[in-house]
Amino acid sequence: MPEKKYTFIDLFAGIGGFHQAMHSVGGKCVFASEWDKFARISYEANYSEIEPALFEKDKDGKYKFFNEDINDANPEDIPDFDVCCGGFPCQAFSIAGLKRGFEDTRGTLFFNIANIVKYKKEHGHAPKVLFMENVKGLKMHDKGNTLKIILATLDELGYDYRVEVLNAKYFGVPQNRERLFIIAWDKDQIPEADFKFPYGIDKNGQTIFEKERAKIDCIETHVCDIFEPRNTLDNPNDTNSKVTISDRMWIGHQERKKRNKENGKGFGYSLFL
Numbered sequence: 001m002p003e004k005k006y007t008f009i010d011l012f013a014g015i016g017g018f019h020q021a022m023h024s025v026g027g028k029c030v031f032a033s034e035w036d037k038f039a040r041i042s043y044e045a046n047y048s049e050i051e052p053a054l055f056e057k058d059k060d061g062k063y064k065f066f067n068e069d070i071n072d073a074n075p076e077d078i079p080d081f082d083v084c085c086g087g088f089p090c091q092a093f094s095i096a097g098l099k100r101g102f103e104d105t106r107g108t109l110f111f112n113i114a115n116i117v118k119y120k121k122e123h124g125h126a127p128k129v130l131f132m133e134n135v136k137g138l139k140m141h142d143k144g145n146t147l148k149i150i151l152a153t154l155d156e157l158g159y160d161y162r163v164e165v166l167n168a169k170y171f172g173v174p175q176n177r178e179r180l181f182i183i184a185w186d187k188d189q190i191p192e193a194d195f196k197f198p199y200g201i202d203k204n205g206q207t208i209f210e211k212e213r214a215k216i217d218c219i220e221t222h223v224c225d226i227f228e229p230r231n232t233l234d235n236p237n238d239t240n241s242k243v244t245i246s247d248r249m250w251i252g253h254q255e256r257k258k259r260n261k262e263n264g265k266g267f268g269y270s271l272f273l
Protein backbone atom coordinates (compact mmCIF):
# COMPACT_ATOMS: atom_id res chain seq x y z
CA MET A 1 0.00 0.00 0.00
CA PRO A 2 1.55 3.41 -0.96
CA GLU A 3 2.46 5.79 1.88
CA LYS A 4 -0.34 8.38 2.27
CA LYS A 5 1.09 11.79 1.42
CA TYR A 6 -1.97 13.96 0.75
CA THR A 7 -5.76 13.95 0.96
CA PHE A 8 -8.35 14.31 -1.79
CA ILE A 9 -12.10 14.36 -2.35
CA ASP A 10 -13.75 12.50 -5.21
CA LEU A 11 -16.82 14.31 -6.57
CA PHE A 12 -19.04 12.77 -9.29
CA ALA A 13 -17.05 9.70 -8.39
CA GLY A 14 -18.61 7.12 -10.72
CA ILE A 15 -16.91 3.81 -10.02
CA GLY A 16 -13.71 5.56 -8.98
CA GLY A 17 -11.35 6.27 -11.88
CA PHE A 18 -9.88 9.24 -10.01
CA HIS A 19 -9.67 7.25 -6.77
CA GLN A 20 -7.66 4.52 -8.47
CA ALA A 21 -5.12 6.99 -9.83
CA MET A 22 -4.86 9.17 -6.73
CA HIS A 23 -4.49 6.19 -4.39
CA SER A 24 -1.66 4.82 -6.55
CA VAL A 25 0.35 8.00 -5.91
CA GLY A 26 -0.25 8.27 -2.18
CA GLY A 27 -3.63 10.02 -2.00
CA LYS A 28 -6.07 9.35 0.84
CA CYS A 29 -9.72 9.90 -0.06
CA VAL A 30 -11.61 11.69 2.74
CA PHE A 31 -14.96 12.31 0.98
CA ALA A 32 -16.70 11.00 -2.13
CA SER A 33 -19.99 11.83 -3.82
CA GLU A 34 -21.95 9.75 -6.33
CA TRP A 35 -25.72 9.44 -6.61
CA ASP A 36 -26.10 6.47 -8.95
CA LYS A 37 -27.01 3.40 -6.90
CA PHE A 38 -25.08 0.88 -9.00
CA ALA A 39 -21.99 3.08 -9.34
CA ARG A 40 -22.03 3.42 -5.52
CA ILE A 41 -22.10 -0.36 -5.08
CA SER A 42 -19.12 -0.74 -7.42
CA TYR A 43 -17.28 2.14 -5.76
CA GLU A 44 -17.66 0.66 -2.30
CA ALA A 45 -16.66 -2.80 -3.55
CA ASN A 46 -13.57 -1.28 -5.18
CA TYR A 47 -12.37 0.88 -2.29
CA SER A 48 -13.79 -0.32 1.03
CA GLU A 49 -10.69 -2.38 1.69
CA ILE A 50 -8.11 0.30 0.94
CA GLU A 51 -10.10 3.22 2.44
CA PRO A 52 -12.45 1.78 5.10
CA ALA A 53 -12.90 5.14 6.90
CA LEU A 54 -14.58 6.58 3.78
CA PHE A 55 -17.50 4.19 4.26
CA GLU A 56 -18.03 4.77 7.98
CA LYS A 57 -21.67 5.21 9.01
CA ASP A 58 -23.20 7.33 11.78
CA LYS A 59 -25.46 5.97 14.52
CA ASP A 60 -28.46 6.15 12.16
CA GLY A 61 -26.69 3.94 9.62
CA LYS A 62 -26.01 6.82 7.18
CA TYR A 63 -22.69 7.21 5.41
CA LYS A 64 -20.67 10.06 6.92
CA PHE A 65 -18.30 10.72 4.02
CA PHE A 66 -19.82 8.81 1.08
CA ASN A 67 -22.38 11.35 -0.07
CA GLU A 68 -25.16 10.71 -2.61
CA ASP A 69 -26.46 13.89 -4.30
CA ILE A 70 -23.76 16.58 -4.17
CA ASN A 71 -26.52 19.20 -3.85
CA ASP A 72 -27.22 17.80 -0.37
CA ALA A 73 -23.60 18.07 0.79
CA ASN A 74 -22.78 20.85 3.21
CA PRO A 75 -19.19 22.09 2.67
CA GLU A 76 -18.93 22.39 6.47
CA ASP A 77 -19.28 18.61 6.80
CA ILE A 78 -16.59 17.84 4.24
CA PRO A 79 -13.20 17.16 5.87
CA ASP A 80 -10.36 19.48 4.78
CA PHE A 81 -8.42 18.15 1.81
CA ASP A 82 -5.48 18.96 -0.49
CA VAL A 83 -6.87 18.01 -3.91
CA CYS A 84 -10.40 18.15 -5.30
CA CYS A 85 -11.12 15.67 -8.11
CA GLY A 86 -14.28 15.87 -10.17
CA GLY A 87 -15.55 14.69 -13.53
CA PHE A 88 -18.56 16.99 -13.41
CA PRO A 89 -21.39 16.75 -15.96
CA CYS A 90 -21.25 19.48 -18.62
CA GLN A 91 -24.09 22.05 -18.28
CA ALA A 92 -24.67 25.47 -19.78
CA PHE A 93 -24.70 28.51 -17.49
CA SER A 94 -27.98 30.28 -18.00
CA ILE A 95 -26.93 33.76 -16.91
CA ALA A 96 -23.98 33.82 -19.23
CA GLY A 97 -22.49 37.14 -20.10
CA LEU A 98 -23.03 38.92 -16.80
CA LYS A 99 -20.17 38.70 -14.32
CA ARG A 100 -18.61 35.61 -15.94
CA GLY A 101 -17.53 34.11 -12.69
CA PHE A 102 -18.62 32.32 -9.52
CA GLU A 103 -22.14 33.79 -9.33
CA ASP A 104 -22.81 32.85 -12.97
CA THR A 105 -22.32 29.17 -12.14
CA ARG A 106 -25.21 28.89 -9.64
CA GLY A 107 -27.63 26.05 -10.28
CA THR A 108 -25.04 23.89 -12.07
CA LEU A 109 -22.96 21.00 -10.82
CA PHE A 110 -19.74 22.95 -11.39
CA PHE A 111 -21.10 25.43 -8.84
CA ASN A 112 -20.97 22.67 -6.21
CA ILE A 113 -17.24 22.23 -6.81
CA ALA A 114 -16.62 25.98 -6.80
CA ASN A 115 -18.70 26.44 -3.67
CA ILE A 116 -16.80 23.79 -1.69
CA VAL A 117 -13.50 25.36 -2.76
CA LYS A 118 -14.75 28.85 -1.82
CA TYR A 119 -15.90 27.67 1.60
CA LYS A 120 -12.60 25.92 2.33
CA LYS A 121 -10.64 28.94 1.17
CA GLU A 122 -12.65 31.32 3.33
CA HIS A 123 -12.04 29.05 6.33
CA GLY A 124 -8.27 28.92 5.87
CA HIS A 125 -8.07 25.47 4.28
CA ALA A 126 -7.85 26.25 0.58
CA PRO A 127 -7.38 23.09 -1.51
CA LYS A 128 -3.96 23.19 -3.17
CA VAL A 129 -5.02 21.62 -6.46
CA LEU A 130 -8.25 21.06 -8.42
CA PHE A 131 -8.22 18.20 -10.91
CA MET A 132 -11.22 18.19 -13.25
CA GLU A 133 -12.25 16.09 -16.20
CA ASN A 134 -14.88 16.62 -18.85
CA VAL A 135 -15.85 15.72 -22.39
CA LYS A 136 -13.76 17.19 -25.20
CA GLY A 137 -16.88 19.06 -26.35
CA LEU A 138 -16.72 21.31 -23.25
CA LYS A 139 -14.29 23.49 -25.23
CA MET A 140 -16.98 24.52 -27.70
CA HIS A 141 -20.02 23.99 -25.46
CA ASP A 142 -22.40 26.97 -25.67
CA LYS A 143 -19.98 28.55 -28.19
CA GLY A 144 -17.12 28.38 -25.68
CA ASN A 145 -19.08 30.26 -23.02
CA THR A 146 -19.24 27.35 -20.54
CA LEU A 147 -15.48 26.86 -20.36
CA LYS A 148 -14.93 30.62 -20.27
CA ILE A 149 -17.11 30.94 -17.16
CA ILE A 150 -15.48 27.93 -15.48
CA LEU A 151 -12.02 29.44 -16.01
CA ALA A 152 -13.20 32.90 -14.91
CA THR A 153 -14.54 31.29 -11.72
CA LEU A 154 -11.23 29.57 -11.02
CA ASP A 155 -9.50 32.88 -11.53
CA GLU A 156 -11.93 34.59 -9.15
CA LEU A 157 -11.22 31.91 -6.53
CA GLY A 158 -7.47 32.59 -6.80
CA TYR A 159 -6.47 29.59 -8.90
CA ASP A 160 -4.16 29.48 -11.90
CA TYR A 161 -4.83 26.71 -14.40
CA ARG A 162 -3.95 24.76 -17.54
CA VAL A 163 -6.45 23.07 -19.87
CA GLU A 164 -5.70 20.25 -22.29
CA VAL A 165 -7.39 17.45 -24.24
CA LEU A 166 -5.64 14.10 -23.66
CA ASN A 167 -6.26 10.72 -25.25
CA ALA A 168 -6.35 7.54 -23.13
CA LYS A 169 -4.89 5.51 -26.01
CA TYR A 170 -1.48 7.14 -25.50
CA PHE A 171 -1.41 6.10 -21.82
CA GLY A 172 -1.53 2.31 -22.15
CA VAL A 173 -5.33 2.05 -22.36
CA PRO A 174 -6.91 0.22 -25.31
CA GLN A 175 -9.51 2.91 -25.93
CA ASN A 176 -9.59 5.94 -28.22
CA ARG A 177 -11.03 8.24 -25.55
CA GLU A 178 -10.38 11.95 -25.62
CA ARG A 179 -11.13 13.97 -22.52
CA LEU A 180 -10.58 17.56 -21.49
CA PHE A 181 -8.62 18.05 -18.26
CA ILE A 182 -8.38 21.19 -16.16
CA ILE A 183 -5.60 21.37 -13.57
CA ALA A 184 -5.83 24.37 -11.27
CA TRP A 185 -3.64 25.37 -8.33
CA ASP A 186 -4.01 27.87 -5.52
CA LYS A 187 -1.71 30.77 -6.37
CA ASP A 188 -1.13 31.59 -2.68
CA GLN A 189 0.21 28.13 -1.90
CA ILE A 190 1.86 27.37 -5.25
CA PRO A 191 2.97 30.75 -6.61
CA GLU A 192 5.34 29.49 -9.29
CA ALA A 193 3.96 26.29 -10.70
CA ASP A 194 5.87 24.69 -13.54
CA PHE A 195 3.05 22.39 -14.57
CA LYS A 196 3.32 20.43 -17.81
CA PHE A 197 0.66 18.07 -19.07
CA PRO A 198 1.81 14.53 -19.81
CA TYR A 199 0.70 13.38 -23.29
CA GLY A 200 1.41 9.67 -22.99
CA ILE A 201 3.65 6.89 -21.75
CA ASP A 202 6.44 5.51 -23.92
CA LYS A 203 7.50 1.88 -24.43
CA ASN A 204 9.95 2.15 -21.50
CA GLY A 205 7.24 3.39 -19.15
CA GLN A 206 8.53 6.99 -19.24
CA THR A 207 6.13 9.95 -19.38
CA ILE A 208 5.96 11.77 -22.72
CA PHE A 209 5.71 15.54 -22.32
CA GLU A 210 5.83 16.49 -26.03
CA LYS A 211 2.38 16.37 -27.65
CA GLU A 212 3.57 15.28 -31.11
CA ARG A 213 5.84 12.51 -29.75
CA ALA A 214 2.89 10.77 -28.02
CA LYS A 215 1.48 9.55 -31.36
CA ILE A 216 4.82 8.09 -32.43
CA ASP A 217 6.43 6.75 -29.25
CA CYS A 218 3.54 5.76 -27.00
CA ILE A 219 3.16 2.27 -25.62
CA GLU A 220 0.73 0.22 -27.75
CA THR A 221 -2.07 -1.57 -25.90
CA HIS A 222 -4.69 -3.90 -27.36
CA VAL A 223 -7.94 -5.02 -25.77
CA CYS A 224 -6.61 -8.58 -25.39
CA ASP A 225 -3.67 -7.23 -23.30
CA ILE A 226 -6.02 -6.26 -20.48
CA PHE A 227 -8.22 -9.37 -20.33
CA GLU A 228 -8.05 -11.77 -17.41
CA PRO A 229 -6.02 -14.83 -18.43
CA ARG A 230 -8.34 -17.49 -19.91
CA ASN A 231 -7.34 -20.12 -17.33
CA THR A 232 -8.54 -17.88 -14.48
CA LEU A 233 -12.09 -17.59 -15.86
CA ASP A 234 -15.08 -19.72 -14.99
CA ASN A 235 -16.01 -22.54 -17.29
CA PRO A 236 -17.97 -20.84 -20.13
CA ASN A 237 -20.29 -23.85 -20.35
CA ASP A 238 -21.27 -23.46 -16.72
CA THR A 239 -24.64 -21.66 -16.67
CA ASN A 240 -23.84 -20.24 -13.20
CA SER A 241 -20.63 -18.67 -14.49
CA LYS A 242 -20.15 -15.09 -13.26
CA VAL A 243 -18.39 -13.94 -16.43
CA THR A 244 -20.60 -15.55 -19.07
CA ILE A 245 -23.57 -13.70 -20.52
CA SER A 246 -26.93 -15.46 -20.76
CA ASP A 247 -27.91 -17.43 -23.89
CA ARG A 248 -30.59 -14.83 -24.61
CA MET A 249 -28.13 -11.96 -24.50
CA TRP A 250 -25.65 -13.86 -26.68
CA ILE A 251 -28.36 -14.49 -29.30
CA GLY A 252 -29.28 -10.77 -29.11
CA HIS A 253 -25.63 -9.76 -29.77
CA GLN A 254 -25.38 -12.10 -32.76
CA GLU A 255 -28.63 -10.81 -34.24
CA ARG A 256 -27.62 -7.17 -33.74
CA LYS A 257 -24.28 -7.75 -35.43
CA LYS A 258 -26.04 -9.41 -38.40
CA ARG A 259 -28.58 -6.56 -38.65
CA ASN A 260 -25.88 -3.90 -38.50
CA LYS A 261 -23.86 -5.67 -41.19
CA GLU A 262 -26.90 -5.84 -43.46
CA ASN A 263 -27.46 -2.11 -42.87
CA GLY A 264 -23.85 -1.32 -43.73
CA LYS A 265 -22.82 -0.52 -40.13
CA GLY A 266 -19.77 -2.08 -38.54
CA PHE A 267 -20.91 -1.92 -34.93
CA GLY A 268 -21.10 -5.24 -33.03
CA TYR A 269 -19.16 -7.60 -30.77
CA SER A 270 -15.72 -8.96 -31.66
CA LEU A 271 -14.13 -12.23 -30.61
CA PHE A 272 -10.68 -12.28 -29.02
CA LEU A 273 -9.32 -15.78 -29.19
Ligand SMILES: C[S@@+](CC[C@H](N)C(=O)[O-])C[C@H]1O[C@@H](n2cnc3c(N)ncnc32)[C@H](O)[C@@H]1O
Pocket (backbone or CB within 6 Å): 012, 013, 014, 015, 016, 017, 018, 033, 034, 035, 036, 039, 068, 069, 070, 071, 087, 088, 089, 109
Ligand atom coordinates in the same frame (compact mmCIF):
# COMPACT_ATOMS: atom_id res chain seq x y z
C1 LIG B 1 -18.67 11.50 -16.11
S1 LIG B 1 -19.20 10.54 -14.75
C2 LIG B 1 -17.70 10.44 -13.82
C3 LIG B 1 -17.01 9.10 -13.93
C4 LIG B 1 -15.91 8.88 -12.94
N1 LIG B 1 -14.81 9.81 -13.15
C5 LIG B 1 -15.43 7.42 -12.96
O1 LIG B 1 -14.21 7.19 -12.97
O2 LIG B 1 -16.24 6.50 -12.97
C6 LIG B 1 -20.17 11.67 -13.82
C7 LIG B 1 -20.82 11.05 -12.60
O3 LIG B 1 -21.50 12.06 -11.88
C8 LIG B 1 -22.63 11.46 -11.24
N2 LIG B 1 -23.54 12.54 -10.83
C9 LIG B 1 -24.30 13.33 -11.63
N3 LIG B 1 -25.01 14.20 -10.90
C10 LIG B 1 -24.69 13.99 -9.60
C11 LIG B 1 -25.08 14.58 -8.37
N4 LIG B 1 -25.97 15.59 -8.34
N5 LIG B 1 -24.52 14.15 -7.22
C12 LIG B 1 -23.63 13.12 -7.24
N6 LIG B 1 -23.21 12.50 -8.39
C13 LIG B 1 -23.74 12.93 -9.55
C14 LIG B 1 -23.18 10.52 -12.29
O4 LIG B 1 -23.99 9.51 -11.73
C15 LIG B 1 -21.88 9.99 -12.93
O5 LIG B 1 -21.49 8.76 -12.35
